[in-house]
Amino acid sequence: KAGVTQTPRYLIKTRGQQVTLSCSPISGHRSVSWYQQTPGQGLQFLFEYFSETQRNKGNFPGRFSGRQFSNSRSEMNVSTLELGDSALYLCASTHRTSGTGPGANVLTFGAGSRLTVL
């Protein structure tokens, strides 16, 4: 079973530009979530999509947006890039673990897209 695929793996942009990152989840997984990882702030939740609908959103400005397609592939877009947007952007697809409760989800992360903003 293929894992979570993220493209591109590395990219360099300049301030003010926009960027689109892509994520293909594990086949059969309908939930995709996105996280930003930086040395200073750690892993921060961006948003989650399930069956093409945004279910949850983190505390990020409106410049960060996403969408999910009918084949569960997801994209996230960052507009008007700032230096502080330099980060590793991780996508995860989800399946249930054997644990109890609504939180019993296992996130399988992709290798990430490393964005550098100059």
Next chain:
Amino acid sequence: GQSLEQPSEVTAVEGAIVQINCTYQTSGFYGLSWYQQHDGGAPTFLSYNGLDGLEETGRFSSFLSRSDSYGYLLLQELQMKDSASYFCAGILAGTALIFGKGTTLSVSS
């Protein structure tokens, strides 16, 4: 606000046992998960506690006490390959996780 606190660094030797604590301040967490991340790699799932108590998976165990807002990850028979960052994560809803800042574990021979 919602936050999870864990030590920034822990060091140990091969074969030893190490415990990484995680305390949280929030309401509405469905449970606590632990993820491992090696340098340059993606986080990988280790364990989940939806109920109070201990969950054991091989050399790794995880514990949760909701009344104390506290959990820990216990790693036994440490190996060099266990050198990595370990994150506790509170589950808000769905796959919306709030992660701690991570604990860097260094295992020496």
